Amino acid sequence: MAASLTRSLISPLPGQISAKPSRSTHSPQSLISVRRHCGVSVRASTSGSGNNKSYEGKNGTQALELKVGDGAVPAACDVLTKDSLPSRHYQRVRFWIEFNCCSYCPISTGPLTSARLANSGSGGSRLRVAYQGVCGAYSESAAQKAYPNCEAVPCDQFETAFEVSDSKLMAVEGWTVDRAVLPIENSLGGSIHRNYDLLLRHKLHIVGEIKYAVRHCLLANPGVKVNDLKRVLSHPQALAQCEYTLTRLGLVREAVDDTAGAAKYVALSKLEDTGAVASSAAAEIYGLDILAEDIQDDSDNVTRFLMLARDPLIPGTYRPFKTSIVFSLEEGPGILFKALAVFAMRDINLTKIESRPWRRSSLRPPGENANGLQKCFHYMFYVDFEESMASDNAQNALKHLEEFATFLRVLGSYPADTTML
Numbered sequence: 012m013a014a015s016l017t018r019s020l021i022s023p024l025p026g027q028i029s030a031k032p033s034r035s036t037h038s039p040q041s042l043i044s045v046r047r048h049c050g051v052s053v054r055a056s057t058s059g060s061g062n063n064k065s066y067e068g069k070n071g072t073q074a075l076e077l078k079v080g081d082g083a084v085p086a087a088c089d090v091l092t093k094d095s096l097p098s099r100h101y102q103r104v105r106f107w108i109e110f111n112c113c114s115y116c117p118i119s120t121g122p123l124t125s126a127r128l129a130n131s132g133s134g135g136s137r138l139r140v141a142y143q144g145v146c147g148a149y150s151e152s153a154a155q156k157a158y159p160n161c162e163a164v165p166c167d168q169f170e171t172a173f174e175v176s177d178s179k180l181m182a183v184e185g186w187t188v189d190r191a192v193l194p195i196e197n198s199l200g201g202s203i204h205r206n207y208d209l210l211l212r213h214k215l216h217i218v219g220e221i222k223y224a225v226r227h228c229l230l231a232n233p234g235v236k237v238n239d240l241k242r243v244l245s246h247p248q249a250l251a252q253c254e255y256t257l258t259r260l261g262l263v264r265e266a267v268d269d270t271a272g273a274a275k276y277v278a279l280s281k282l283e284d285t286g287a288v289a290s291s292a293a294a295e296i297y298g299l300d301i302l303a304e305d306i307q308d309d310s311d312n313v314t315r316f317l318m319l320a321r322d323p324l325i326p327g328t329y330r331p332f333k334t335s336i337v338f339s340l341e342e343g344p345g346i347l348f349k350a351l352a353v354f355a356m357r358d359i360n361l362t363k364i365e366s367r368p369w370r371r372s373s374l375r376p377p378g379e380n381a382n383g384l385q386k387c388f389h390y391m392f393y394v395d396f397e398e399s400m401a402s403d404n405a406q407n408a409l410k411h412l413e414e415f416a417t418f419l420r421v422l423g424s425y426p427a428d429t430t431m432l
């Protein structure tokens with residue numbers, strides 16, 4: 012099904028489209044996008060016999076029909092209505108429209124920039140979850156795993172989602188996203204340092220975590236073979252997780268913001284010597300071939316994502332909770348040992364510890380340590396522990412830690428993802 016669908020999407024166009032006579036009647040809901048001002052209308056409909064909806068099937072397959080420039084243009088509207096389309100179809104159609112007629116009718120629902128995020132209304136009651144990247148990114152799947160009925164909202168950069176939370180105006184008028192999803196660590200690639208830094212820089216609260224098994228594919232344009240490839244694009248974590256395969260293939264690696272963005276770029280630029288490391292969903296959406304599957308260095312490749320919100324979750328004890336904190340310490344021998352002992356002596360299990368340079372220190376004159384040496388390196392320690400902030404045990408541990416911490420912030424107390432992958 013995927014192949015025939017992709018083929019039909021990458022068929023003729025621009026402007027004068029193959030207007031195959033449509034046997035189906037298009038309800039307003041099946042209209043994908045109409046741009047009256049540029050004189051091009053784009054319609055897509057699903058039809059056939061699949062599922063409960065009356066899809067028009069050919070040999071049991073689902074078919075998408077796209078017609079461009081076919082006369083009557085309903086009321087101008089530049090918002091994609093997707094409620095009548097299964098998500099994958101919707102995404103394929105959207106890419107097709109961008110791919111084939113973006114010079115005629117730029118689609119309004121590309122990744123959100125700060126300006127667009129600030130301008131869009133919150134609308135319906137579905138939870139809106141921001142993620143960095145474009146459709147087909149792993150973060151999108153993580154968002155959907157965490158909040159199965161959510162509307163996953165692509166963002167150019169994490170800052171786009173975070174900025175909103177910092178804006179007083181938005182705080183008053185209401186956010187346009189309810190959550191942001193952030194990959195934080197990976198079982199092969201380790202911590203995503205930049206995202207640790209973001210947690211400190213912004214005031215969002217961790218309200219959940221999700222573990223997601225990531226399976227990378229090597230993607231390329233149709234007809235391109237592995238031997239044709241010289242270069243591969245992807246998110247730095249994805250490149251790190253596929254180190255062995257990519258080295259074996261002798262491919263030059265280039266880091267980009269997200270895996271699906273890499274796939275989209277390869278497709279849009281019709282590159283023949285460049286592939287992308289991304290998901291099979293990205294292959295489907297952007298019409299790329301999968302040259303190799305499961306190319307990560309270890310089949311157990313799990314990424315942990317954090318769910319962020321502007322308000323903290325009220326911690327409970329009704330199920331296993333985790334708490335994430337960040338702190339800095341005074342100078343002195345054994346101080347880190349003492350800090351960690353506040354957990355050990357209360358039998359609190361630590362699941363993660365990470366240290367990051369404290370960038371703000373560069374703005375201040377460096378301090379001196381006990382030996383009178385100039386102190387150039389200030390560190391922030393990020394610790395996750397298996398206890399809810401609703402428990403006296405956790406509260407006592409943090410009170411104890413405060414005695415020698417120069418800074419302490421609880422990033423969130425949230426239900427632990429205990430699923431085995």
Ligand SMILES: O=C(O)C(=O)Cc1ccccc1
Pocket residue numbers: 144147148149150151194197225246248249268269270271314
């Ligand atoms: O780029 C993506 O698709 C992401 O969601 C970030 C990422 C990259 C590699 C593994 C997990 C998440």
